[in-house]
Structures are given as structure tokens and as C-alpha cells.
Amino acid sequence: MRPDRVWEIARKDMASVRRHKYVLYGLIGIPLIFAIFIPMASIYPVVTSEEPLDNKLPPFAQPGMAPKQAVVTGLANMAVLMFMFLPAAIPSTIASYTFVGEKVNRQLEPLLATPTTDLELLIGKGLGAFVPAMAATFASFAGLVAIVDVLTFPLFGYLLLPNLISAVVLLVYAPLVCLLSVSWSIFISSKVSDVRAAMQLGIVGIAPVLLFYFLFMGGIVSLEWMTLVAFGLVLASASAGLFALSKATFQREEILTKWR
Amino acid sequence: MIKLQGLTRKFNGLVAVDGLTFEVGEGEIFGLLGPNGAGKTTTVRMLCCLIKPTGGKAFVGGYEVGKDALRVREIVGLLPEAPGLYGELSAYRNLEFYAKLYGVPKRRREENIERFLKMLGLWGRRDDPVATFSRGMQQKLAIVRAMVHEPKVLFLDEPTAALAPESAKTVRDFILELKQERRTIFLCTHNLHEAERLCDRVAITNSKLIAIGSPSELEQKFGPSRTEIRLERVSRKIVDAVRRLKHVKGVEVVGDKLMVEVEDPEAANPVIVEAVVKHGGRVRYVARAVHALEETYLRLVRESEA
Numbered sequence: 001m002r003p004d005r006v007w008e009i010a011r012k013d014m015a016s017v018r019r020h021k022y023v024l025y026g027l028i029g030i031p032l033i034f035a036i037f038i039p040m041a042s043i044y045p046v047v048t049s050e051e052p053l054d055n056k057l058p059p060f061a062q063p064g065m066a067p068k069q070a071v072v073t074g075l076a077n078m079a080v081l082m083f084m085f086l087p088a089a090i091p092s093t094i095a096s097y098t099f100v101g102e103k104v105n106r107q108l109e110p111l112l113a114t115p116t117t118d119l120e121l122l123i124g125k126g127l128g129a130f131v132p133a134m135a136a137t138f139a140s141f142a143g144l145v146a147i148v149d150v151l152t153f154p155l156f157g158y159l160l161l162p163n164l165i166s167a168v169v170l171l172v173y174a175p176l177v178c179l180l181s182v183s184w185s186i187f188i189s190s191k192v193s194d195v196r197a198a199m200q201l202g203i204v205g206i207a208p209v210l211l212f213y214f215l216f217m218g219g220i221v222s223l224e225w226m227t228l229v230a231f232g233l234v235l236a237s238a239s240a241g242l243f244a245l246s247k248a249t250f251q252r253e254e255i256l257t258k259w260r
Numbered sequence: 261m262i263k264l265q266g267l268t269r270k271f272n273g274l275v276a277v278d279g280l281t282f283e284v285g286e287g288e289i290f291g292l293l294g295p296n297g298a299g300k301t302t303t304v305r306m307l308c309c310l311i312k313p314t315g316g317k318a319f320v321g322g323y324e325v326g327k328d329a330l331r332v333r334e335i336v337g338l339l340p341e342a343p344g345l346y347g348e349l350s351a352y353r354n355l356e357f358y359a360k361l362y363g364v365p366k367r368r369r370e371e372n373i374e375r376f377l378k379m380l381g382l383w384g385r386r387d388d389p390v391a392t393f394s395r396g397m398q399q400k401l402a403i404v405r406a407m408v409h410e411p412k413v414l415f416l417d418e419p420t421a422a423l424a425p426e427s428a429k430t431v432r433d434f435i436l437e438l439k440q441e442r443r444t445i446f447l448c449t450h451n452l453h454e455a456e457r458l459c460d461r462v463a464i465t466n467s468k469l470i471a472i473g474s475p476s477e478l479e480q481k482f483g484p485s486r487t488e489i490r491l492e493r494v495s496r497k498i499v500d501a502v503r504r505l506k507h508v509k510g511v512e513v514v515g516d517k518l519m520v521e522v523e524d525p526e527a528a529n530p531v532i533v534e535a536v537v538k539h540g541g542r543v544r545y546v547a548r549a550v551h552a553l554e555e556t557y558l559r560l561v562r563e564s565e566a
Binding site: 004005008009012015016019020105106107108109110111112113114115116117252253256257 | 271305308309310311312330331333334336337338340341342344345346347348349353357358360361362363402405406
């Protein structure tokens with residue numbers, strides 16, 4: 001594995017992505033919505049409202065706190081969990097352009113003729129989708145933290161975010177979800193020849209995240225260590241499995257003879 | 261430089277390339293001719309280690325195709341059927357990207373990019389996005405991309421397809437310059453004039469190898485030999501006189517020209533000219549009929565399909 005070649009492939013893909021305005025809008029717009037809209041729409045109304053009654057607390061409220069703090073903490077955790085959607089959604093958009101787009105435009109054959117290994121190509125192109133998605137996720141999260149802390153500091157007297165859950169989400173779940181999404185998109189790319197179809201199918205990659213989110217929102221799971229570790233293991237296994245599948249799919253022979 | 265030993269490729273039972281065996285020497289321009297579906301692109305893809313042979317062996321620059329794939333890909337350059345450039349990036353960035361993947365050092369990379377872009381008249385447009393280039397300019401840029409790491413062997417799949425005549429000539433001149441540098445060039449083409457003008461040797465294939473040799477060898481061996489005689493005026497008397505000659509296999513009148521099919525032009529031509537003059541014809545010129553390779557090719561392909 002030669003890191004300089006891998007990085008060059010990723011750099012080229014990132015440069016290409018910057019010139020696709022719809023991808024760029026998504027890369028900037030969606031993180032902005034996550035950073036600004038979500039806390040303003042969910043946390044701000046609670047912070048500025050009357051103290052909620054004990055017996056009317058929603059299932060996601062954090063136990064062992066004053067009612068308003070419990071609701072706000074639960075909402076902040078939900079907002080943090082929503083940050084798994086970003087590394088799931090963004091790579092599918094980018095990878096749809098860099099894999100399916102290049103396949104349709106017949107740009108893969110000259111690339112495959114270079115003295116790079118299949119794995120270098122796969123990792124390079126994967127990084128080209130992974131790096132912008134993670135950068136957008138981190139930047140967006142920084143915005144969320146700032147807004148949530150400004151809104152909630154008067155209520156708590158300390159900074160609510162970042163907390164341990166956000167560290168797990170950002171540093172463990174987000175990269176795994178991103179890897180899962182990239183791998184899934186590569187697999188999809190071998191099956192479809194239309195960028196929009198690839199993007200739509202790529203969204204299926206967010207299914208595990210969606211499931212976990214609704215389980216938490218419905219109070220079926222709580223954010224305890226056991227739950228976090230179990231979900232982490234599920235994500236890691238799914239990512240590893242899908243990466244192995246994408247590795248088997250992304251081979252010169254397969255791309256030139258079987259990719260439709 | 262290139263050696264094929266029974267090279268075969270099957271796709272789900274369908275034989276695309278069937279036991280090709282031939283060699284291409286260093287510094288040679290070699291043409292691979294054949295109808296659509298004859299396995300030309302598959303052959304090139306195998307030789308560039310993009311797909312694996314299902315039978316036989318091949319060597320490029322001494323490295324075995326399949327086993328030494330990275331080594332082979334380091335010493336070959338490929339111009340595929342479609343240019344496949346990154347339209348949103350500049351011409352320079354496209355070339356720089358590929359040069360880096362081939363591991364060309366920075367200084368050499370800059371020199372090569374400048375040299376080859378200048379040779380093909382694209383240096384002035386180096387910073388423009390490739391999407392703004394015409395089809396011909398993109399094709400020329402794709403040729404530069406294949407050359408940017410100075411490969412020993414260059415595979416060109418239809419290099420002048422869809423090019424305007426002046427661009428096609430620039431590309432042909434470029435290929436001839438590369439030959440001067442002792443590079444081996446493997447050309448797939450449907451353009452038989454081009455093959456005749458550029459190639460030292462050609463192979464005619466239709467999955468299997470049908471014939472191999474220099475264009476003139478193939479014409480002599482397999483093609484009809486035709487002499488073109490342009491006259492001031494063609495008369496019935498002259499045509500009949502030529503037709504009666506024993507060396508002549510057939511005569512066709514095209515405007516003010518007689519197209520005479522002969523077995524041995526060197527023996528027949530003086531006799532034909534003498535007969536034309538004797539029967540009142542005024543000869544403007546005598547030449548070997550053009551498209552000789554084309555006729556040879558069409559005949560061989562038809563026979564292989566029969």
C-alpha cells in the first residue's frame with residue numbers, strides 16, 4: 001500500500017466533488033441545517049418555555065434531573081445522535097458521483113490502467129468520500145455544540161456539550177457509519193448506472209442509524225454503556241462486512257466485465 | 261517487447277479472443293485490425309493487465325501478464341476507446357494526477373506535461389477545464405495522458421476516431437515521432453489507411469488470428485493487385501484490348517480511369533500500358549490502386565466469417 005497514491009486518488013475525487021455544485025450544496029447545506037435548525041427547533045422552545053410537569057416527560061428525557069433539564073438533556077442527546085445521519089448521507093452523495101458518475105463517463109478504465117493496486121484504488125476513492133463527510137460532520141457538530149451551549153448554559157450553569165455520548169457518537173459511531181455508507185455506495189455502484197438511482201439506494205445505508213434513533217426516541221433503549229457498546233459492535237460488524245463486500249466488488253476484472 | 265502465446269479469453273463460454281500467438285518487436289508500430297467484436301479491445305485489456313486471460317500467456321517488456329500486473333502497468337500507456345478525462349478539472353491537473361499515480365518525479369512530470377502538451381498544440385489551454393475542450397482536443401489530451409510517464413509500450417485504441425482531418429494528422433505525426441524514440445506502439449484501428457501509413461506490421465483478427473505481416477506483404481499474399489491507369493479518354497476499344505491480355509484478371513472503368521486487376525503487376529503493367537497506347541490511349545499516369553490493404557482486409561474477414 002502506497003499512501004501517496006492513495007491520497008492522490010482521494011485528493012482528485014475531493015477536487016472533482018468541489019466542482020459539482022449540487023454535491024457541494026449538500027455538503028454545506030445539510031450540515032448547516034443540522035447545526036442550526038435542529039437545536040433551534042427542538043431545544044430553544046423548551047428552554048424558553050415553562051417548567052414541564054414531572055408526569056408529562058417524554059420517554060427520551062434523562063432520568064434523575066429536574067424536569068426541564070431532563071428534557072433538554074434528552075433533546076441534546078437526540079440532536080447528537082442525529083449526527084450519525086450526516087456521515088451516512090453525505091458519502092452516498094459523493095460516492096454516487098465518484099463511482100457511478102465515473103463509470104458512466106467511462107473514466108474508470110484509464111484509472112484502472114495505472115500501476116495502482118485494487119485496494120489502493122478502493123481506499124483512495126473511499127477516502128475521497130469519507131474525508132469530506134467526516135469534515136462536514138465535525139464542522140457541523142462544532143456549530144451544534146456552540147448553539148446548544150449558548151442556549152442551555154443559563155439553565156445548567158455548565159456546558160452541556162460535548163459530553164461522553166457525543167464523544168462516542170463523533171469518534172466511534174460517525175466513522176463507522178461513514179465507512180458503512182461508503183462501502184454500501186461502492187456496492188451499489190456496481191449494480192446501477194444512474195447517479196440519482198445510486199443516491200437513492202445509497203440512502204438505505206442510514207437504515208441502522210434510523211433504527212437506533214427511533215428506538216431511543218421511543219424510550220425502548222436508553223443511552224447506557226451496554227447499549228452504546230452493543231450498537232457500536234453492530235456498526236463495526238456491518239461496516240467490516242460491507243467493506244469486505246465492496247472489496248470483492250471493486251476489482252478491475254469485475255468493474256470492466258460485470259459492472260453494468 | 262510484446263509476446264502472445266495462445267492468448268485466450270472467454271466470457272461465459274463465449275470466446276472473445278481465441279489463441280492469439282504473435283510477437284511485436286521493440287520500436288515497432290503494430291496494428292491490430294478486425295471487425296467489431298473481433299476481440300481487439302479485450303486483447304488490449306489483457307495486455308494492459310486490466311482483465312486476466314482464461315488461457316495462454318502473454319508477456320510485455322519481459323513481464324508476464326497477470327502475474328506481474330503492476331510491473332506491466334508501469335511500462336505501458338493506454339488510450340482507451342473513450343478519452344475518459346475529468347471534465348471538471350483542468351488539462352494540467354488531469355495529467356498531473358495520472359503522472360503522480362505512475363510515480364513520475366515532480367521535475368520530470370512538469371517537463372513531460374509541457375513537452376507533450378506543446379507537441380499536440382494544447383499547452384495554451386492547459387489551465388482550462390477539459391469539459392470546454394472539443395472532442396478532438398480531448399482525444400489529444402488523452403493521448404498525452406497515456407504518454408505522461410513515458411511508457412515503453414503504448415496501446416492506442418482508435419486514436420484518430422472522430423477527429424477532424426487536421427487533428428488526425430497531428431496525432432499520426434505524433435505517433436511517428438514516438439516511433440523515432442523507439443517506443444513500441446500497439447494500435448487498434450478500423451482506419452485501414454491509417455494502419456497502412458503508420459504500421460510496420462498488422463495482424464488481422466476475428467477472435468482468431470487470420471493473417472499477420474507488413475501491409476505490403478499482406479496485400480501481396482492475400483490481396484487483389486490492382487493497377488490504376490488514368491487516361492485522357494477511355495474508349496471501348498482500349499478496354500477490350502486490355503481485357504484480352506493474359507495477365508489481366510479483370511477490368512473496371514471508373515470515370516477516366518481503368519482499374520485493372522492483375523496477378524503480377526511488375527510483369528503485367530508494361531504490357532498493359534503498351535496495349536493502351538497501341539489502341540490510341542493517352543496515358544496520364546499509372547499507379548498502384550489505393551485501398552489495397554482495405555480490400556485485403558475485407559476479403560480475409562469475409563473468408564473468416566464464411
